[in-house]
Amino acid sequence: MGNEHTFDAKLVARLAALREARGWSLEQLAQFSGISRATLSRLERGESSPTAALLGKLCSAYGMPMSRLIAEVEEGGAQLIRAADQPVWTDPASGFTRRMVSPPARGLRGELIEGRLPAGAVIDYEQPSQPGLEQHIWLLDGLLDYTLDGVTHRLQPGDCLRFRLFGATRFACPGATGAHYLIAICEP
Numbered sequence: 001m002g003n004e005h006t007f008d009a010k011l012v013a014r015l016a017a018l019r020e021a022r023g024w025s026l027e028q029l030a031q032f033s034g035i036s037r038a039t040l041s042r043l044e045r046g047e048s049s050p051t052a053a054l055l056g057k058l059c060s061a062y063g064m065p066m067s068r069l070i071a072e073v074e075e076g077g078a079q080l081i082r083a084a085d086q087p088v089w090t091d092p093a094s095g096f097t098r099r100m101v102s103p104p105a106r107g108l109r110g111e112l113i114e115g116r117l118p119a120g121a122v123i124d125y126e127q128p129s130q131p132g133l134e135q136h137i138w139l140l141d142g143l144l145d146y147t148l149d150g151v152t153h154r155l156q157p158g159d160c161l162r163f164r165l166f167g168a169t170r171f172a173c174p175g176a177t178g179a180h181y182l183i184a185i186c187e188p
Contacts, residue, residue, distance in 0.1 A: 007087050008049055010073045016044045018062050033061040052091040052123050059129030066129055067111035067185050071104035094121040109187040116180050117173040128165040132188035137161045143175035
């Protein structure tokens with residue numbers, strides 16, 4: 001998809017702009033994020049695509065939710081965003097897709113995100129991008145094992161898990177089919 005490629009390029013440009021706005025060198029960002037300088041350099045040159053785990057670490061270093069990063073990549077401020085115009089990002093490592101359902105808007109604290117995790121996929125996040133983030137995960141289809149504070153919650157269609165995020169988390173899809181879910185995020 002050409003649109004997805006353009007979005008990746010905008011995402012990489014936004015990440016570089018965040019680093020530059022803080023006056024951080026690649027070495028400093030490597031130290032703050034735990035990502036090697038070489039990986040960061042390849043990312044900023046467009047030689048590699050960011051994975052969900054890498055974006056999670058970068059958002060933690062910048063102290064912003066991933067949903068805000070993705071919203072900042074998109075222009076606009078409209079109250080309505082058509083399905084065809086909702087940005088979709090695919091994690092090259094797991095095949096996970098993340099659709100920003102909410103129209104991009106600065107200054108608003110809630111976001112709605114659609115996630116699709118392929119069967120057998122696992123994504124680990126070492127820490128939240130913003131401690132205390134309130135999240136609601138509503139499983140629409142499939143099975144999802146979500147590990148929060150060392151406790152794994154198996155979600156089945158229709159189940160909703162609500163929590164504040166402070167530590168490491170894991171998304172895992174144990175079923176024979178993928179997991180399809182919505183996440184509502186509310187900044188503290």
